[in-house]
Amino acid sequence: MSSYHIDPVDQKILSYLVKNARMPFLEIARECGVSGAAIHQRYKRLEAAGVITGSRLQVKPQALGLNVCAFVSITLSDSTKYSEVIANLKKIPEIVECHFVTGKYAILAKLYCLDNDHLMEVLLNTIQKFPYIQSTDTMISLDEPIERQVWVKDFKSTSYTGRD
Numbered sequence: 656m657s658s659y660h661i662d663p664v665d666q667k668i669l670s671y672l673v674k675n676a677r678m679p680f681l682e683i684a685r686e687c688g689v690s691g692a693a694i695h696q697r698y699k700r701l702e703a704a705g706v707i708t709g710s711r712l713q714v715k716p717q718a719l720g721l722n723v724c725a726f727v728s729i730t731l732s733d734s735t736k737y738s739e740v741i742a743n744l745k746k747i748p749e750i751v752e753c754h755f756v757t758g759k760y761a762i763l764a765k766l767y768c769l770d771n772d773h774l775m776e777v778l779l780n781t782i783q784k785f786p787y788i789q790s791t792d793t794m795i796s797l798d799e800p801i802e803r804q805v806w807v808k809d810f811k812s813t814s815y816t817g818r819d
Contacts, residue, residue, distance in 0.1 A: 659704035664689065668697055669706070670807040676710040721767035723774050724796040728760035729788055736787040737761065743785045749777050760792065771795075 661669075664687055671683050680694040687694065701707045716724065731740060737755065744750055744764060752765040764782075768774040774793075783791060 659700070659706060661701075661706065665697060665701060665706075666807055668694060669701070672707070672710075673804045673807055716767045720769055723768040723770055724799065725766055725768065725774055726794045726796065727764045727766065727778070727782065728756075728792040728794075729762040729764065729782070730759070730790045730792075731761045731787050732789040733787050734761060740785060740787050744782070747777065747781055749773075 667687050668683055671678050671686065680698070681691045684691045684694045698707065716722075729740070731737065740762065741753065744753055744762070747766070749766040749768055750764050751767060754763045755761065756763045766774075766777065768777060774795075778791060778793060782788060
């Protein structure tokens with residue numbers, strides 16, 4: 656297990672990168688009052704410690720014709736088969752997030768579909784056919800008024816303990 660002490664400069668770097676992962680290191684350096692090399696070194700340390708796990712391009716699903724966003728709550732008939740169910744759910748490209756949750760359901764999955772017919776097809780002919788899925792409850796998102804990456808708290812010193 657690795658441990659990394661996140662200082663105010665690291666937090667400032669993270670706050671800029673969360674808002675814009677493509678922000679040039681020199682611009683971040685100017686904002687932080689340090690050299691570009693220092694930003695690069697800190698970035699590499701944050702990455703090595705597992706604080707930064709990558710960057711990615713975000714595409715609006717609607718631009719690809721994926722006009723239905725749904726959340727599917729899944730009840731398992733045998734909770735010891737969680738790993739097997741997850742392995743099956745990973746095969747469904749429409750599923751973009753999956754969480755093991757507390758409460759009435761075991762799994763909460765987020766998926767994008769072309770339309771309601773496509774959603775029904777995925778639910779009835781894929782998800783509900785997998786072994787150990789007892790039932791599903793589906794909610795369709797009508798709007799996504801907040802869409803953002805994790806927030807970076809104010810610039811105070813914190814420690815991060817990652818898992819190897």
